Amino acid sequence: MAxxxxxxxxxxxxxxxxxxxxxxxxxxxxQQEHYTENFVQSIFDSIDAKDSTIVIGGDGRFFSPEAVQIILKIGSANGVGKFIIGKDGILSTPAASNVIRKYKATGGILLTASHNPGGPNADFGLKYNVSNGGPAPEGVTDQIYEKTKTIKSYKVIDLPPIDLGKIGDLTFGPSKVSIIDSVADYVTLLEGIFDFPLIKQFLHEHEADFRVLFDGLHGVTGPYARALLIDKFGLPESSIQNCTPLPDFGGGHPDPNLTYAHTLVEVVEKENIQFGAASDGDGDRNMIYGKGAFVTPSDSVAIIAHYADAIPYFKKGGVKGLARSMPTSKAIDLVAKKKGLEYFEVPTGWKFFGNLMDAGRLSICGEESFGTGSDHIREKDGIWAVIAWLNILAAANKASPNKLIGINDLLNDFYAIYGRSFFSRYDYEEVPSEGANALVAHLNDALKSGSLNNTVHISTTSATKFTVSGLYNFEYKDPIDHSVSKNQGQVITFDDGSRVVFRLSGTGSHGATVRMYVERYVGPKGGVEALLKLAAEGLQSLIEVALEISKLKEFLGVDKPTVIT
Incomplete structure (x- = not known):
């Protein structure tokens, strides 16, 4: 009986x-009646659901178990042939991308709001990833949206919930279900990328003078960090903290930056830990932070690109190209030019990198929003970046047996070669949408009229002069599918090469978030001390001028940003 x-x-x-x-x-x-069901049905109406293979997993945030069961009931009723589900409904975003690719799935539904807080009064999210393992392109998401606007019914199969805690195979109506170990496939993937024996040898030889601490911020990456740092590399339990995934992330904000990852920063500084790292709620972001050494995400991806030959995956397969999101500093551009590699500036959104990777034109890329990755999957990958740094440090120390090479040594060596792109981001979160839109309109008016061009602005605190050389709205034509993405952020450029970017962010769930990005490049000739001095003076002055030009405080009604990175 059916x-x-x-x-x-x-x-x-x-x-x-x-x-x-x-x-x-x-x-x-x-949690509203029909709300989640409508969106899930719209996903299945937008793909060829019959006999498809769908991966399900997420960061374990509040409402995830219920959402998994909803997806199962609707998917099976719509003819899905097979579901692959992470144990307890958990898969980090990078791990889910890997599972989609490894098992040649049709796509995946990820239950995550990434770095946003979790809990009954916080955020939840659903996103669809396509067969390459990456986020659905706009053509697919637009189709899903159109379905949500006309939906009249959804189908469910009348079956009780399944036990998500038991690994194994079962049937659910006409569908097959495989509940898999959330961690195993991902660890196998990284073993094929990095030099695990070299990393383990380095960490054991320097267990007294090179301590490691990973902070999972009670997000999804805790079990992955344990499997790698404790089980594979043999580090002590004290090398990980906050590594039990919790539905509300322990009441914290699982965003790996200097503000929200204070649990890492405080312990690293107090205990003089040489290598600290953190990841976010769903595992696709990372922060590298050692004693007195914060690595900006812009510098991090550039340094990984510079030392790529230390990583077996790139040494064997080569580096096909480099890329960054538009707001990210231009440090990686300098690496590309020096190494003779093709490089790209794309809008914010990992799907743009995915197109280039699928075409064989991109290997390493990153976003200033603490996202770093490569073509091993089609999502940014926080744990990958952490292990990449350990691999590079292990290789650098093997080449320099008489001196312990740490994070600061790699940073200073990089700056001595390339100079430094000083960078800061100001986030104004949950501000009134009206004020945010007025800010954008103000900048667009200046763009149309040209009223800012060649104007001189003087910092009141340092008397530094900045002359505006241009203002434009970033637009991107994808070299692979030729799609055009407009209105990706307003960019103010200055005649000394500095720039300021303003963007409305789409990652929040309430109100608007305005991000201001400030970049100032200083060449390598002056040495490290000169670089640091110029950063303290020049960047702060540029921030002051940017706030004055944009009238940001006036439009948003705030004096200080929520987060500074």
Missing amino acids: DKVIEIPTTPFDGQKPGTSGLRKRVKVF
């Missing part, structure tokens, strides 16, 4: 438009 499929009448909800990272709203929004 299992009963029930068709349930519904009506559309406003605002179910997926952004660059899916649909993100407050948990209470997703």
Whole structure:
């Protein structure tokens, strides 16, 4: 006897438009009757669901277990042939991308709001990844959105929930279900990329003078960090903290930056730890931070690119190209030019990198928002970046047996070769949408009129002069599919090569988030001390001028940013 499929009448909800990272709203929004079901049905209506293979997993945040069961019931009713699900419904975003690719799945539904807080009064999210393992392109997300606007019913199969805690195979109506170890496939992937024996040897030879601490911020990466740092590299338990995934991330904000990853920063400084790292809620972001040594994400991806030959994956396969998101500092551009590699500047959103990777034109890339990755998958990958740094440090120390090489040594050597792109980002979170839109309109008016061109602005604190050389709205034509992405952020350039970028972010679930990015390049000739002095003076002066030109405080009604990185 066939299992009963029930068709349930519904009506559309406003605002179910997926952004660059899916649909993100407050948990209470997703908990509304029919809300999650409508969106899930719209996904299956937008793909060829019959006999498809769908991966399901997420960061374990509040409402995840219920959402997995909803996806199963609707997917099976729509003819999905097989589901591959992480144990307990958990898969980091990079691990999910790997599973989609490894098992040649049709796609995957990821349950995550990335670095946003979790809990009953916080955020939840759903996003669809396509068969290459990367986020769905706009053509797919637009189709999903159109379906949400006209949906009249959704189908569910009338079956009880399944036990997500037991690894193994079972059937769910007409669908096959495989519940897999959330960690195993990903660890195998990294073993084929990095020199694990070299890393383990380095860490054991320097266990007294090179301590490691990873902070999972109670996100999804805790079990992955344990499997690698403790089980594979043999480090002590004291090398990890906050590595139990929790539905509310322990009440914290699982965003690996200097503000929200204070649990890492405090211990690293107090205990003089040479190598610290953190990842976010779903595992696709990272922060590298040693005693007195914070590595900006812009510098991190550039340094990985510079030392790529130390990593077996790149030594064997070569580096095909480099790329960064538009707001990210131009440090990686300098590496590309020196090494004679093709490089790209793309809009924010990992799908743009994915197109280049699929075409064989990109190997290493990054975003200033603490996202770093390569073509081993089609998502940014926090744990990958952490192990990449350990691999590079292990190789550098093997080449310099008489001196312990640490994070600062790699940074200073890099700056001596390339100079330094000083960079800061100001986040103004959950500000009134009206003020944010007025700020954008103000800059667009200046762009149209040309009123800012060649104007001179003087910092009141340092008397430093900055002359505006241009203002434009970043637009990108994809060299692979020739799609055009407009209005990706307003960029003010200055005649000394500095620039300021303003963007409205789509990653929040409430109000608007305005991000201001400030970059000032200083060449290598003056030495490290001169670089640091110029940074302290020049960057702060540029920030002051940027706030004055944009009238940001006036439009947003705030004096200080929520987060500075």
